[in-house]
Amino acid sequence: MQWTHLVQLPIADYVIGQALRLRHGASEQRAALGLDLERLATGREQLLGWSQQTEAGFLRIGQFVADSYQLLNTLREAGLNIRRTASEGPIGQNVQALERMAPGAFELLAEAALAQRRLIAGLESTSTQVGDLEKGQHELATILRGLGPLATLLSIDSTTGAESARASSQTLAAELTQINERLRTWLDEQADQIAAARVESRNQATALLAGLAARETAVVHQKTQCMTGVAHLGQEQARLSLLSSRIEELVPAVEACLGQVMVALQGHDAVRQRLEHCCAGIAELDGQVTRDLDHPVSAPTALAFLSRLSTLEAHQLSSIRAVIEEMMQRLSDGLRTAVSGLANLVGSLESGVGAGAFAALTATVQQISELVQGALDTESQLLAPALHRSTEAARALFAAYRTELKTIDSDLALSAVNAQIQSSRNGTESALNILGAHAGAISLEARQISTRRAAEFTRLEDDLALLSRQMDAEGAARSTIGHQLLEQAHQTRDGLADAERDMNTQVQTIAQPAQQLQQGLLSVLAEVEEFGRAFTVAAPIQESLDRLSRAAEHLPLAPYFSQKSESRVEALRSRYSLAAERQLHDEAIWSDSPDRKDESAADSSVELF
């Protein structure tokens, strides 16, 4: 044995001991490993069980996600419905928000699915490499390290999904609440507008009634004016009738005056002719005497006869002159009176009947007629159509309001139905259920508001329709009265115009001959005056005859006249005797007197052969 052996023995012992210890350690490690393996197997079993539980949880999560996806689809459908029912405004925005949220949820679900697949793959790898402890531990540790965050992530994701859905539901509920508030606000605004429209309609109706009352007052005033004018017309008509009666009474007087004037003029004409004949006879006698005086034998006789004849002629001329002067005085007075009376009559007719009274009266009637016509035109053309237009406008406005409220009511009812459907699908009392109930309440409230407004509108329409009918009836009655007044005014005006025309015709009929008569009378006056001057010229003849008569008284009388001269003298004597002339003058001047009218109209004055 060498020392090496000796040396080696302890070493070997040491090594053996170490080996034994290692083997013991190995055994212990093996035992421990076996224990670990058992633990690992147990853990594996536990892990597998947990993995199965996790998978089941994943499946539940997947189911939840699927339900969530379905819910999201449902929500999207609800959003689409809401957007369809309310394409504009908060509902549409909410739907768009839901649509924006949907892709994020999809991505989250995709990540969850990917993690699930990775977990399954890890579990499969662990189960196949169960013999490789380190690798298995490592992988297990790795898997466990990965599973922890993944589970956390999955837990978070699932929680986040539920929270997101809850948040979405809350957001939707908040949006719907906001919509509800806005709808309530809009309804309040509409109610205010309706109330304002109703107040405006009442004010308009009040104003129309006030205008109607004012029109009625104006019509009554015009009617009063018209009645006053009619009374005035009656007075004027009575005055004109009186004037007409006076004119009619004057006509016979004028005719009698004319007859008197004509008879007087004829008497004047007869006297003038006789004077002319007398003067001619005297001139002829003068010439004959001159011729007889040339005969010396018959001169004394001629002078004596001439003296008597001159005396007779002078006496006759003096008588004629006295009668003529009296006649001229009477004739002049009568003519002046007749001319003055006719002038006054013509003047009164022209001034009183012609232009003045009738023109003013006609103007008054015309004015009243125009006033009544204007009131009728205003009444029929402005007031009644305005009432109709106002009524029709109010009716159209109310119909529009009713239509809008019905639309809102339908939309709200549709939203409530959709929300209730969604709630029934979830089976629990979700936000959508609350939303549906809320929306239903809103719909009910809106329906009640609509019902109340519709009733108010119906009453208002009935009131306006009744008002319109009353105004139509009043306008028709007023138009009838106004037309009657107008017709009366027209008839009165036409009657007055006819009376005016008749009176003017009468005036013209009377005025023209009156003027002619006046001119004729003036001519007669001028002729009478001329006749007076001519008679004045004849006066010297009478004086000459007087001187001749006085001279003849101193001459011797001798019957030397020829038979012709004596017969001529006799003719003159019989013709111009005082009695004959007086008879002629009486017939000429006084034949127009009432006592002698019948005598002048005797058959002896007129004779048809």
Added chain:
Amino acid sequence: MNKTILTVDDSSTMRQMVGITLKGAGFGVLEAGDGVEALDKLRSAARPIDLVLTDLNMPRMDGIELTRQIRLLDHLRGVPIILLTTESSPEMKQRGKSAGATGWIVKPFQPQQLLDVVTKVIR
């Protein structure tokens, strides 16, 4: 158509008075101052004369002579002639009748008397 009457008188006043009376009754009136002027107007009248009212005593040509001259005209032979005069003696009436006068009215006369005679003669 209105009837036309010719009044002949040397007194313008009488012509006017007779004219007023006849025009008031609707007759048309022509005037002449004596017989000569009356004949001229009868010959030159645009319208036929339906009646002649003439005075008896007038210058240049009196009523009797005017009546004779009118009756000498063929186209005026049937025209009625009324004498207006102050003469009422039967001799003068006979002279007028012999000359061809239709009637005789003694002055003075009432207007209605004249109208009655004129209407009766013209009709």
